[in-house]
Amino acid sequence: MSKGSASWRMAMVSHVGQVRLRNEDCVACDETRGLAVLADGMGGHAGGAEAARMAVLTWMDRLHAVEEGMLVEDDLRHAAHLANRAVFMAGRRDPGLRGMGSTLVAGCFRADGVLLVANVGDSRLYRLRGDVLECLTRDHSVLRARCDAGMIGAASEGPPALRGLLTRAIGVEAEVVPDVGAFAVEPNDHYLLCSDGLTDMVPDVDIAEILATLGASPQVAAKHLVDLANDRGGMDNVSVVVVSSCASVRLGTELG
Template sequence: MDMNAVLQIVTRSDPGMVRSNNEDAVMANPQRGFAVLADGMGGYNAGEVASGMATALLGTELEKAFVAREPSSEDASGQSWARVTLRAEMARVNGAIYQAAQSQPQYAGMGTTLVVGVFHDNKVTVAHIGDSRLYRLRGEDFQQVTRDHSLLQEQIDSGLITPEQARHSQNKNLVTRAVGIDPEVEAEIHDHEVLPGDVYLFCSDGLNDMVEDEEIAMTLGALSANLELCAMQLIQMANDNGGRDNVSVILVKVKGEYPAARGWWARLMAWFK
């Protein structure tokens, strides 16, 4: 299914006000209905290399996989092709970045976060590693869809600190999971129901560290009719508040339903479940 008709997608990335280079990378494939955001880390330009590798490799491999098979089709274990592909390809990207970091001294220690969304069958399959986020605006309701793989989130979960204390912590960038740092890493993958009118925001921490969630929600609510303007405004707000990091956003607006095409046998099986 060509998702262009039901999804509007805008991507923006900016170095911010302090850093000279941009270690974030973004890509979207509106036709196949997926988006990828990566926030690289590492000395010199190594973070740039890691995030660039991650988005380029995933962009290519997901496209190939979803041309070959519908993301909603299931394998023998009942898992969707979207889930199977995301798990396999994110593991492969991790291996590629890890090998590059091991074999080339200038890339030693490089890594990246990843957040990926695949829109199919009136849902979105979300895979993430690290602290880049996905948010959703549905009507008046604004929610963070992903949970950070970070030291701060672990401290919040264990009751050591409150979310308010976390906002002012110095330990913002300590991730507990990243792509390319270890030989293996597991992506966290979940499916979420999608409704027409939903607006999804993928972002690097350069946005949510600089701009409060309430302000992000108000901006999305006010400007979601013009996604280009909305993306520019979110980046401007981060920069106005100091822009201490690179800031990247992907906005996805859902314009209609997109159920998977199913044959009579699949419909019959679904009816009996």
């Protein structure tokens, strides 16, 4: 795929929400290279915003440094390792940033029709194919762990106090293991990267409806999703990246 001939369109929106005083989310995308990444920082004061910013910048710098060609899953793992180390070391150097961390979710859309996905934490990547919305990532959270253990029936049934308690995050420990997977991209798929500021306010059924009706115009869909989260309370920062595959996308092979 030559530059300027991407088989997808991307748009991103990040908003402070209706309650928080600062935006600790960070998003970035590169339509030409097929890269999208989102981070939701934590740590209070300046720490959360700085952790998210560092995670996103380190991630993008690493993948941009890979020579033009096909990214592989190990590239994503290495980028996550570098992002984690950057945030962790910054927290150790500066007492004012100690304890900061971030989620990270990223998608790398390859020219051969394969999507590589990486995530740490509870920011998510969804795919709408036809009328079926599927979350391609798995939350690294106490709530998700209790669901998997059969302690509660569904994440929506868990106590509110467990929301946001992560079992894995960027920059909290010296090492982190991201979940990495590969998926086939099909024509007219719509993808959504989002922070929990969206999913805590907008249920999957509404996300699916918006992507189905507006996903072909990613900027419109992204703005509508963020506006809806804010209309319903905007209790947290809310950030999204919407990616729409074109009808001419080259079909890939489902790998994960």
